[in-house]
Amino acid sequence: MQDIVKSIIQKNDSKIVMVVLDGLGGLPMHGKSELEVADIPNLDMLAKNSACGLHTPVSFGITPGSGPGHLALFGYDTIKWQIGRGVLEALGLGIELKKTDIAVRCNYATIENGLIKDRRAGRIPTEKSRKITERLQKKIRKIENAEVIFVPGMEHRFAVVLRFPAPLEKGAADIMDTDPQKEGKPPVKVTPMCAQAEKIAKIIEKLIKAVTEIIRNQDTANSILLRGFSQAPDIPHFEEVYGLKSVAIATYPMYRGLAKLIGMDAPAVTGGMKEEIDFLKQNYKKYDFFFVHIKKVDSYGEDGNFKEKAAEIERFDRILPRILALEPQVLIITGDHSTPSLLKGHSWHPVPVLLSSAYVFGGLCNSFSERECVRGEFGIFPTVNLMPLALANALRLKKFGA
Amino acid sequence: MQDIVKSIIQKNDSKIVMVVLDGLGGLPMHGKSELEVADIPNLDMLAKNSACGLHTPVSFGITPGSGPGHLALFGYDTIKWQIGRGVLEALGLGIELKKTDIAVRCNYATIENGLIKDRRAGRIPTEKSRKITERLQKKIRKIENAEVIFVPGMEHRFAVVLRFPAPLEKGAADIMDTDPQKEGKPPVKVTPMCAQAEKIAKIIEKLIKAVTEIIRNQDTANSILLRGFSQAPDIPHFEEVYGLKSVAIATYPMYRGLAKLIGMDAPAVTGGMKEEIDFLKQNYKKYDFFFVHIKKVDSYGEDGNFKEKAAEIERFDRILPRILALEPQVLIITGDHSTPSLLKGHSWHPVPVLLSSAYVFGGLCNSFSERECVRGEFGIFPTVNLMPLALANALRLKKFGA
Numbered sequence: 192m193q194d195i196v197k198s199i200i201q202k203n204d205s206k207i208v209m210v211v212l213d214g215l216g217g218l219p220m221h222g223k224s225e226l227e228v229a230d231i232p233n234l235d236m237l238a239k240n241s242a243c244g245l246h247t248p249v250s251f252g253i254t255p256g257s258g259p260g261h262l263a264l265f266g267y268d269t270i271k272w273q274i275g276r277g278v279l280e281a282l283g284l285g286i287e288l289k290k291t292d293i294a295v296r297c298n299y300a301t302i303e304n305g306l307i308k309d310r311r312a313g314r315i316p317t318e319k320s321r322k323i324t325e326r327l328q329k330k331i332r333k334i335e336n337a338e339v340i341f342v343p344g345m346e347h348r349f350a351v352v353l354r355f356p357a358p359l360e361k362g363a364a365d366i367m368d369t370d371p372q373k374e375g376k377p378p379v380k381v382t383p384m385c386a387q388a389e390k391i392a393k394i395i396e397k398l399i400k401a402v403t404e405i406i407r408n409q410d411t412a413n414s415i416l417l418r419g420f421s422q423a424p425d426i427p428h429f430e431e432v433y434g435l436k437s438v439a440i441a442t443y444p445m446y447r448g449l450a451k452l453i454g455m456d457a458p459a460v461t462g463g464m465k466e467e468i469d470f471l472k473q474n475y476k477k478y479d480f481f482f483v484h485i486k487k488v489d490s491y492g493e494d495g496n497f498k499e500k501a502a503e504i505e506r507f508d509r510i511l512p513r514i515l516a517l518e519p520q521v522l523i524i525t526g527d528h529s530t531p532s533l534l535k536g537h538s539w540h541p542v543p544v545l546l547s548s549a550y551v552f553g554g555l556c557n558s559f560s561e562r563e564c565v566r567g568e569f570g571i572f573p574t575v576n577l578m579p580l581a582l583a584n585a586l587r588l589k590k591f592g593a
Numbered sequence: 594m595q596d597i598v599k600s601i602i603q604k605n606d607s608k609i610v611m612v613v614l615d616g617l618g619g620l621p622m623h624g625k626s627e628l629e630v631a632d633i634p635n636l637d638m639l640a641k642n643s644a645c646g647l648h649t650p651v652s653f654g655i656t657p658g659s660g661p662g663h664l665a666l667f668g669y670d671t672i673k674w675q676i677g678r679g680v681l682e683a684l685g686l687g688i689e690l691k692k693t694d695i696a697v698r699c700n701y702a703t704i705e706n707g708l709i710k711d712r713r714a715g716r717i718p719t720e721k722s723r724k725i726t727e728r729l730q731k732k733i734r735k736i737e738n739a740e741v742i743f744v745p746g747m748e749h750r751f752a753v754v755l756r757f758p759a760p761l762e763k764g765a766a767d768i769m770d771t772d773p774q775k776e777g778k779p780p781v782k783v784t785p786m787c788a789q790a791e792k793i794a795k796i797i798e799k800l801i802k803a804v805t806e807i808i809r810n811q812d813t814a815n816s817i818l819l820r821g822f823s824q825a826p827d828i829p830h831f832e833e834v835y836g837l838k839s840v841a842i843a844t845y846p847m848y849r850g851l852a853k854l855i856g857m858d859a860p861a862v863t864g865g866m867k868e869e870i871d872f873l874k875q876n877y878k879k880y881d882f883f884f885v886h887i888k889k890v891d892s893y894g895e896d897g898n899f900k901e902k903a904a905e906i907e908r909f910d911r912i913l914p915r916i917l918a919l920e921p922q923v924l925i926i927t928g929d930h931s932t933p934s935l936l937k938g939h940s941w942h943p944v945p946v947l948l949s950s951a952y953v954f955g956g957l958c959n960s961f962s963e964r965e966c967v968r969g970e971f972g973i974f975p976t977v978n979l980m981p982l983a984l985a986n987a988l989r990l991k992k993f994g995a
Contacts, residue, residue: 192652195672199655550620550936552964568964570973572653579654583941590939591651592658592671593678593821 200434205520205585208481214489215526216542218533226560229501231508238559242551244569245541254539260527266578275421281350282448284342288423293353293364296419299412311347312412362387368418428454441484492530521584522547548584602836607922607987610883616891617928618944620935628962631903633910640961644953646971647943656941662929668980677823683752684850686744690825693757695766698821701749701814713749714814764789770820830856843886894932923986924949950986
């Protein structure tokens with residue numbers, strides 16, 4: 192369907208703002224969900240006058256990770272475009288990946304007598320971690336035909352990118368995580384999961400050996416654990432598909448990384464939602480499409496903190512008038528998935544969405560909540576359909592067929 | 594899915610009437626849509642006792658042309674079966690196309706000093722246009738290996754069919770329109786859009802040259818503009834798939850053409866909806882499936898005439914009892930797409946539908962409107978699913994699987 196959409200794009204000077212309250216959807220605790228408890232008069236009023244519904248990022252019953260959650264919002268088929276965690280991590284740390292790259296998430300860890308004592312090396316300070324990573328980069332530059340790029344991260348985290356001279360076979364990065372996710376166990380042996388990954392697995396073994404050689408005598412960060420081995424996908428760019436000059440406004444690296452992967456601008460924005468809205472306002476003339484990512488709604492949900500999740504949505508409600516004042520032709524407010532405090536994690540529940548434009552009915556929902564959105568004019572629909580709806584409401588799609 | 598449906602067809606003597614109020618769906622102006630404003634007691638009563646919902650002809654956000662809108666209603670995959678405008682036009686003018694044909698929509702135009710002065714040659718009278726077209730046919734019968742068929746149309750319009758001795762390659766008709774859609778410009782040079790179209794492009798060039806040679810000294814119709822180059826699709830017939838002897842009752846050529854393409858009978862019916870219902874009644878014993886096309890609802894929507902669009906729906910409401918009196922086993926009332934007066938054109942909004950049969954719930958909608966249909970038992974669903982629902986409600990489908 193993205194091909195069809197691409198074939199009927201027309202440009203105009205409309206603005207589309209998509210606000211993603213990460214993990215927005217919830218579940219009732221004591222009878223009401225986070226959205227139902229929150230005091231959100233601005234969102235309620237907007238929902239009354241908007242097209243509302245619920246969207247399913249991957250499919251019914253499927254709990255999406257952040258990658259598929261966002262790719263679906265941007266209109267990409269989440270089954271076709273499966274983005275590895277290593278790729279997301281590396282992009283989030285500011286590395287521009289090439290199609291010949293394999294990216295890996297890494298942790299410094301403490302190992303004693305062959306067993307993992309601390310998977311996070313005592314959460315060593317970022318500054319110290321950075322110095323180790325830089326030292327590794329000085330000493331390790333190439334393994335076999337792979338250029339090795341070390342990318343410093345926060346605390347114990349960093350990423351490694353293996354850059355090859357030519358594109359790799361499909362499956363080349365299908366390697367088991369070496370992090371067993373538990374202390375007291377040895378690291379998992381580097382294990383290729385298909386024949387195509389055998390070559391890379393050998394290089395990874397050599398890499399681990401070379402790194403350990405250098406850091407084995409350090410106090411805490413004396414080893415590394417690797418996971419999320421993944422190839423950079425050859426995914427079409429957002430602007431190329433939709434003709435929208437676009438920007439991601441996000442404080443967290445991973446979401447900027449995801450946006451960069453599809454060619455969005457994603458400059459570093461620090462602070463919280465206030466600073467994000469400042470950025471939106473200051474750069475409003477420069478772009479057609481704005482992806483505004485509000486992280487903390489999800490964080491509180493993951494913590495099982497029902498009250499603070501509701502309070503964070505209330506804080507967004509208070510800042511919403513600043514977005515409304517910009518009068519975008521299309522304003523979407525939704526999430527990338529649900530994160531019910533009850534479940535302390537992502538869930539499969541469809542995500543409430545409202546779309547405000549001059550070409551909707553409205554009048555079907557009394558407030559902005561999961562149960563009210565069921566009654567909305569969009570019904571329950573696959574998330575990938577949200578971008579075509581956004582484009583249609585911005586009058587950016589021509590007729591299909593004669 | 595059409596293959597599955599075909600495999601479980603069973604015949605009986607039930608009647609299915611599908612009334613298509615072209616461009617039925619609307620949007621609120623001053624708070625209410627055309628359907629919400631219209632005084633339609635018969636439709637409201639019927640909606641109360643019917644299965645209601647909204648259907649999406651192509652996909653969310655996609656505005657369908659008349660071709661995909663109708664093909665979806667007839668249960669055909671609109672992505673798989675993309676029908677060119679030239680094909681629709683030629684069929685509508687009464688030509689039966691063969692699989693080796695390429696059809697083109699043509700206009701007589703006025704050109705001065707190489708620039709288009711009038712794309713419609715002053716909307717020359719149909720009688721005059723017909724004479725010119727007949728003269729062209731007499732003088733031009735063959736170009737290279739293509740038989741050339743000139744088909745007279747209304748006013749400045751006509752069609753050309755190139756009939757080849759053998760089936761053509763896919764892409765053979767991918768040729769750019771020569772009509773730039775603007776006066777003051779020269780006609781677009783005949784441009785093949787892929788290698789497979791180069792041969793036909795050469796023939797088209799020769800055709801234009803031959804035609805211009807004959808008409809160049811006329812006052813107004815001194816040149817031609819061509820668009821919608823398209824191959825006749827090898828599409829399965831409606832009766833072959835569904836086992837329904839079917840007839841299209843339509844006053845406009847294009848809709849009859851579309852129906853003929855899938856093998857429906859489509860005799861010329863002149864007049865308006867009254868004459869169409871007369872025809873329905875007179876031929877009720879002869880067919881199993883009746884596609885009744887009411888054009889003017891769309892026409893008023895395209896004109897942005899909210900009041901007359903509502904009035905046209907009211908006129909249909911008044912005539913509806915004559916259809917109800919026939920007591921078809923299944924009666925469907927819907928549109929092929931929405932044409933909100935607000936947008937003065939086709940739109941992407943899902944189309945309200947009601948299906949009346951002995952096997953529905955009803956009781957969910959208080960009237961027949963877009964917002965009431967959101968609450969209906971069909972929900973929001975792809976238009977291609979309407980035919981299986983019609984067949985099921987006519988008890989014309991066997992169980993699937995053991």
